[in-house]
Amino acid sequence: MAADLAVREQAGTKQRAAGRPRRTGALTPYLYVLPYFAVFATFVLAPAVYGLWISLHDWDYLLPGKPFVGLDNYQALFDSSSAVFDFFWESMSATGIFTVLSVPLLLAVPLLIALMLNRSFPGRTFFRAVYFAPYVLGVAVIGVLWRFLLDPNLGLVNAILPGSAPWTTALPWAWISLVGVTVWWTLGFNAVIYLAGLQDIPRELYEAARIDGGGKWAEFRHVTLPGLRPVLLFVVVNTILLSANMFGQSYLITQGAPGTETRTAIMYIAQVGLRDYKMGSAAAMSYLLTVCLLIISAFVFRLFREKDA
Amino acid sequence: MNLQFSRRGLLALGAGAGGAVLLGACGDSGPNEKVTGGGQNAAPAPTEYTGPNVALAFWNGFTGGDGPFMKKLVDQFNTEHPTIKVSMNTYQWADYYQKTPAAVATGNGPDVGIMHVDHVATNAARGVILPLEDLSKALNFKAEDFSPPVWNAGVYNNTRYAIPLDVHPLGFFYNKTVMAKGGLDPEKPPTNNEEYLAALEQMKSKGIQGDWVTPFEFTGSMQFQSLLWQFGGQLFDDQASKALFAEDPGVQALTWMTDHVKNGWSPKNVAQDADIVALRNGKNAFNWNGIWTINTLKEDKNLEWGVAPLPQIGTQKAAWAGSHQFVQFKQKAKDDNKLTAGKVFINWISQHSIEWAKGGQVPARAEIRNSAEFKALPEQSAIGSQIDDLHFLPPKPGIADAMATVVTSINEAVLGRKEPAKALADGAAKANQILEQNAKKYGG
The missing domain is CATH 3.40.190.10 (Periplasmic binding protein-like II)
Known part of the structure; x- marks a missing residue:
């Protein structure tokens, strides 16, 4: 052991000696990272670790006693007789349903729009602005707006459509509304990212494809899609995370109704932590959600890496 | 608005x-x-x-x-x-x-x-x-x-x-124009259950759904609470250790509300605020709403409306506030x-x-x-x-946490997803767990 250490020490000294002329250079990258790391550590890392600590307690920041309860808060999430079990998993499944329904649409629709907006035609800039416009609105604005439009008895949507549907108060209509509104609201963001990606694809590749006799579809499959891959990874992961964090739309448009079926995980966590002041339990829920999202993200990264290989 | x-x-x-x-x-x-x-x-x-x-x-x-x-x-x-x-x-x-x-x-x-x-x-x-x-x-x-x-x-x-x-408090708001259209005397809003149901039937015969019941907290859960007390019930015991809203008076209260939908006195799927908006638009005649509605209705210069104490539907007078x-x-x-x-x-x-x-x-x-x-x-x-x-609710810390389950029960029943008794029993079971948690957290 000691010998081992000594060897390493020596090696270190040698390295340092060899690197002497570039000593300042070795530190430079860390100095560049430092400002960001300071912010990251203060506002992400430290709170995350603190949150882990909170999740091991019955935590109300204003009560003098914050009893340590070990893993009880986590156990309760897996104990079907606990007060939080049903509500928590119902909210997780609501988040799951929303994510599964919205992500494919949020990947495909913006891509179609980006492809169209990438062609040159008169008024292109205008249309680019039009599709991006909803994204600049706050969730409060679009939430209240659509709650009025989708009102089952008084709303404009039911007045225009031949039939009438309970858009905000029954399933599956409530999910259709929430997903539809979200796609309309946020497609502009993904479309802009795609558009940037499309413009990075070298023109020569398209020319080459055409010379080789490839049609539109072949161009899309063999030039556009592979060219978008780096952008696609970002869009997929980002869209999944954003969908899994959905809060405002449900909060404002359906209020979690019918019952609590459209109450998302974040909505429930916020209620438990910030309204019922059971922050230990809420922290445990957040960590479980985080773990789920980490697994999904890791899976997506792998998927893309395999494709690359 | x-x-x-x-x-x-x-x-x-x-x-x-x-x-x-x-x-x-x-x-x-x-x-x-x-x-x-x-x-x-x-x-x-x-x-x-x-x-x-x-x-x-x-x-x-x-x-x-x-x-x-x-x-x-x-x-x-x-x-x-x-x-x-x-x-x-x-x-x-x-x-x-x-x-x-x-x-x-x-x-x-x-x-x-x-x-x-x-x-x-x-x-x-x-x-x-x-x-x-x-x-x-x-x-x-x-x-x-x-x-x-x-x-x-x-x-x-x-x-x-x-x-x-x-x-x-909650009050009983009514649109006089709609009442007249429904064949009612707009100066005589119903004051008890018999008059109330007769008025609803009368309006229904003229094709008016005259009392929109909202499944949401504002003001559906306040209407429910008023009715529950009118039927002699309680939401919780004095110590806030047990939920009592799923007992008979609660079931009677919630059934009274869901019957509105069943009997066609209210449309289905009333969304948040649609009940009062419909009253202002001349589609709805009656609405149990908060006193804060007064100034809202006063803004509508052409609206003929009135407000009265809540009608007595149950065995005694009571109102949410x-x-x-x-x-x-x-x-x-x-x-x-x-x-x-x-x-x-x-x-x-x-x-x-x-x-x-x-x-x-x-x-x-x-x-x-x-x-x-x-x-x-x-x-x-x-x-x-x-x-x-x-x-008012028993002054116990965290009581609002338990009230959230009442709101959910009402939503499920009025939207027709559960029978009133079942919705309330499910809610009460959850509320009891929350009350127990709170007793532990705040020390009884």
Whole structure:
């Protein structure tokens, strides 16, 4: 052991000696990272670790006693007789349903729009602005707006459509509304990212494809899609995370109704932590959600890496 | 519309909140008899302030049409009290209830504020607000000077923490034009169950769905609570250790509401606020809504409407009400001058609450409620006549958490996803678990 250490020490000294002329250079990258790391550590890392600590307690920041309860808060999430079990998993499944329904649409629709907006035609800039416009609105604005439009008895949507549907108060209509509104609201963001990606694809590749006799579809499959891959990874992961964090739309448009079926995980966590002041339990829920999202993200990264290989 | 929304937002704060009560709680002996420690706030009796100049921060959530009325009162107070400078800050109620505990914890809390009655116990237990025993003793306030239910609701663990400013009960609003179209006498709104159901049938025969029932907290859960008390029920026992809302009176109350949909007196799937919007649009005749609706309806110059006390559907009179109450916040360092000035302020506003009533409230103080000036406000005094029939939740910390399950039960039943008895039983089972958690957390 000691010998081992000594060897390493020596090696270190040698390295340092060899690197002497570039000593300042070795530190430079860390100095560049430092400002960001300071912010990251203060506002992400430290709170995350603190949150882990909170999740091991019955935590109300204003009560003098914050009893340590070990893993009880986590156990309760897996104990079907606990007060939080049903509500928590119902909210997780609501988040799951929303994510599964919205992500494919949020990947495909913006891509179609980006492809169209990438062609040159008169008024292109205008249309680019039009599709991006909803994204600049706050969730409060679009939430209240659509709650009025989708009102089952008084709303404009039911007045225009031949039939009438309970858009905000029954399933599956409530999910259709929430997903539809979200796609309309946020497609502009993904479309802009795609558009940037499309413009990075070298023109020569398209020319080459055409010379080789490839049609539109072949161009899309063999030039556009592979060219978008780096952008696609970002869009997929980002869209999944954003969908899994959905809060405002449900909060404002359906209020979690019918019952609590459209109450998302974040909505429930916020209620438990910030309204019922059971922050230990809420922290445990957040960590479980985080773990789920980490697994999904890791899976997506792998998927893309395999494709690359 | 804006007004309506903000007024609703005003109450919406503790989603599960709703104000409700315990029949039994009314029977408690007055809180003045047993006084426990005044703690930090055991300052001398304050009716007048003679100290050096002080500045007070006064926070509230009056973001709606009520804000300007309070601002005017504060300005008048500042003019009459040259040594006290009160500055008012307004937040959305939902933000307010998250902001104030955090501000107090970091030593930046306001001096004086307003809280809804069902938040008083929670904030007292969490050490956010200070006892006000000395103020009520100095001014010799008694339950009868206000109204026993609302006065007693400000007491937690035998100690007074809040002085009532107002009550805001549910009232029975009706659109006279729609009633006339439905073949009813618009000057004679129904007052009991028999007349009520007859009126609904009569309107139905003319093709009018005359009483839209909302599945949402505003104001469906308030209607449910009123009905439950009318049928002689309780939401929780006095100790808030057990949910009682799934018992017979609760089932009767909720069935009465779901029958509206079943019998075609109300459309299905009424969305948030659609009930009152439909009344304003001339599609709906009846609506059980909060007193804050008065000023909203007054904005519609062409609307022919009236408001009455809630009809008696069950075996006794009862109505839901909320109440704004004055509180003083804990500070890092005690400042007797500020505490005294704060109490002078609370007392002064309370004495001048007739101006506040004009903003669409019923003053909590009996002398003001009984004044000719208040009686001259026809809508407010009609709703205010229910003062002795009002109920509030048992003043236990975390009670609003359990109320959230009531809101869900009503939603499920009115939307037709569960039978009333089943919806309430499921909700009560959850509520019992939450009450047990809270008893452990706050120490019984």
